[in-house]
Amino acid sequence: MFTKLLDALFDTPNKAKVMGVLSSLFKLFFVVFVVIILYLPIFVIALQSFNDSRTVFNFGGLTLKWYEALFFAQSAHHNTEVVITIQNTLRVTFISTILSTILGTFVAIGAHVLDKKRRQQLILLNNVPILNAEIVTGMSLMLIFSLMLPVIPMFFGFWTMLIAHVFFSIPYVVLSVLPKLKEIDVNLYDAAVDLGCTPFKAILKVIIPSIQAGIFAGMLLAFTMSIDDFVISYFTTGNGFENISTWMYGVIGKRSLSPVVYAYNTLLTIITLSVLLLINLKGSKRQKPEWLKSKSYR
Amino acid sequence: MRKFKSLARPYFVWMLTLVALPLVVMVVLSFMKTNGVKFEGAYVTLENFTRLASPSVLVGFYNSMKFALIATVLSFLIGYPIAYIISKSNIRNKFLVLAAIILPMWSNKLLRVVAIGYALSEYNVLRSFMNTIGIDFMINLKGTDLAIVIGLVSSYLPFMILPIYTVLEKIDPLLLEASKDLGANGFWTFWKVVFPISLKGVATGVIMVFLPSATGFAVPYVLGNGNYVLIGTVIEDSFKIGMDYNFGSLLSLILIVVIFGALFLVSKVDKEGETLL
Numbered sequence: 196m197f198t199k200l201l202d203a204l205f206d207t208p209n210k211a212k213v214m215g216v217l218s219s220l221f222k223l224f225f226v227v228f229v230v231i232i233l234y235l236p237i238f239v240i241a242l243q244s245f246n247d248s249r250t251v252f253n254f255g256g257l258t259l260k261w262y263e264a265l266f267f268a269q270s271a272h273h274n275t276e277v278v279i280t281i282q283n284t285l286r287v288t289f290i291s292t293i294l295s296t297i298l299g300t301f302v303a304i305g306a307h308v309l310d311k312k313r314r315q316q317l318i319l320l321n322n323v324p325i326l327n328a329e330i331v332t333g334m335s336l337m338l339i340f341s342l343m344l345p346v347i348p349m350f351f352g353f354w355t356m357l358i359a360h361v362f363f364s365i366p367y368v369v370l371s372v373l374p375k376l377k378e379i380d381v382n383l384y385d386a387a388v389d390l391g392c393t394p395f396k397a398i399l400k401v402i403i404p405s406i407q408a409g410i411f412a413g414m415l416l417a418f419t420m421s422i423d424d425f426v427i428s429y430f431t432t433g434n435g436f437e438n439i440s441t442w443m444y445g446v447i448g449k450r451s452l453s454p455v456v457y458a459y460n461t462l463l464t465i466i467t468l469s470v471l472l473l474i475n476l477k478g479s480k481r482q483k484p485e486w487l488k489s490k491s492y493r
Numbered sequence: 494m495r496k497f498k499s500l501a502r503p504y505f506v507w508m509l510t511l512v513a514l515p516l517v518v519m520v521v522l523s524f525m526k527t528n529g530v531k532f533e534g535a536y537v538t539l540e541n542f543t544r545l546a547s548p549s550v551l552v553g554f555y556n557s558m559k560f561a562l563i564a565t566v567l568s569f570l571i572g573y574p575i576a577y578i579i580s581k582s583n584i585r586n587k588f589l590v591l592a593a594i595i596l597p598m599w600s601n602k603l604l605r606v607v608a609i610g611y612a613l614s615e616y617n618v619l620r621s622f623m624n625t626i627g628i629d630f631m632i633n634l635k636g637t638d639l640a641i642v643i644g645l646v647s648s649y650l651p652f653m654i655l656p657i658y659t660v661l662e663k664i665d666p667l668l669l670e671a672s673k674d675l676g677a678n679g680f681w682t683f684w685k686v687v688f689p690i691s692l693k694g695v696a697t698g699v700i701m702v703f704l705p706s707a708t709g710f711a712v713p714y715v716l717g718n719g720n721y722v723l724i725g726t727v728i729e730d731s732f733k734i735g736m737d738y739n740f741g742s743l744l745s746l747i748l749i750v751v752i753f754g755a756l757f758l759v760s761k762v763d764k765e766g767e768t769l770l
Binding site for chain 1: 495505509574594597605614617621704710
């Protein structure tokens with residue numbers, strides 16, 4: 196059997212075939228390996244969210260009680276502290292995602308029409324929060340907010356965290372919208388204005404629809420970055436205002452996390468995934484043929 | 494459309510306030526001894542600089558560099574082939590494959606690290622669950638170097654895969670054909686054509702993995718059972734526990750110099766930041 200395999204390997208006509216099989220086997224193992232690396236924590240989180248036992252050390256059968264505790268205050272496992280931090284997290288994330296999507300889109304439009312040198316300066320500045328260490332961004336914002344304390348006492352908390360999240364989310368929106376702006380035909384805007392649109396209306400009616408894929412991608416990134424931010428939130432919060440990450444950091448090592456947190460996290464992952472799948476399904480149905488895309492006939 | 498230039502102007506002001514102003518504050522603070530940001534009784538001193546040579550800082554820098562380098566090299570060795578396989582595969586819906594790579598990032602970062610910590614502990618829900626279906630394994634790595642490396646790679650691998658994939662996907666297939674026509678085999682086409690083009694994705698990926706690995710403090714704190722000193726831990730302690738804004742500012746400035754060096758290098762390779770996303 197083994198000699199046959201070796202023969203087959205060195206037999207030239209078969210060599211390509213065997214190498215092909217071997218390489219696809221290798222590819223398969225490699226992909227499985229990567230999936231394990233990436234999904235190991237996800238398995239554990241999902242499993243624990245359905246675990247009947249409260250501790251993460253053993254599996255005690257399946258249950259949905261932690262999900263129930265997430266939604267119903269009368270549930271025996273309801274944990275007010277966790278629910279409040281989850282509400283805080285969602286509040287900051289939703290407001291900052293909406294704000295940064297709108298602001299980022301307008302900044303990108305502004306940046307697009309800047310002359311090249313200015314635009315490159317803006318992009319460089321814009322890249323700073325993306326590439327900078329989170330700890331440096333966090334403490335930079337904390338320093339500025341601390342300097343404002345004499346003017347606005349008890350500033351730290353919801354507002355500082357919100358400003359911080361908007362600050363690090365806008366760059367992602369700008370970066371996803373800019374390439375889409377490059378693709379659109381400059382004459383579109385002029386045509387709209389010629390046909391009687393005010394400049395602002397032309398932006399809303401012509402430019403925004405043609406860059407909506409970029410806006411959406413930016414919004415998704417802003418949401419992704421904001422919903423699980425830890426380091427920057429940790430530095431910019433205060434006065435007892437906690438999001439889920441900062442709260443967890445305080446709990447780790449002191450007591451075990453309530454499985455309600457795992458349930459929240461699993462649910463969030465599922466919701467985000469299904470929203471994306473839905474959009475993908477919708478998007479692929481109305482996708483235009485390649486030759487219709489503006490790029491090819493410009 | 495040129496009149497919309499003014500839309501970008503407030504952004505310059507906003508970014509300069511929140512990016513450049515803190516820099517100035519940090520420079521001032523690092524040459525002084527103050528009480529937080531209160532300047533009453535503050536004096537100018539160089540003692541923060543002398544403290545740079547203290548063992549905890551040196552060990553912190555060494556550990557940060559060590560873990561970040563290992564994590565980056567491993568992420569590259571794993572991430573490049575995966576990006577290549579995805580870009581070469583004839584799966585029609587690549588969006589789904591990419592979504593599968595990003596999906597773990599929608600779980601809370603910190604909770605993911607905590608979960609890896611459990612998965613690498615002797616007793617955990619995964620092992621217990623596997624026992625019920627008759628499989629047993631024992632991993633006891635929590636608190637070791639390897640656990641931290643696994644945690645870093647697992648957390649930051651998508652940041653390596655995505656930019657490389659973006660660049661590979663954009664490569665004109667005609668280039669590959671031309672290379673083939675000129676007599677290059679698969680390997681030489683890859684080495685002389687594909688790899689050089691993909692380098693700007695690699696540069697972005699390396700930075701996106703190296704910087705958070707080198708400066709984070711949550712992964713080593715959780716997976717190292719709090720026994721490892723990293724530069725992030727030193728900064729965190731000086732701001733959050735010691736209220737020592739001066740030394741913390743100095744350390745952050747050093748980090749900023751390193752990061753801006755890296756940013757400068759990337760901007761040389763990738764002028765408009767195309768591969769960042």
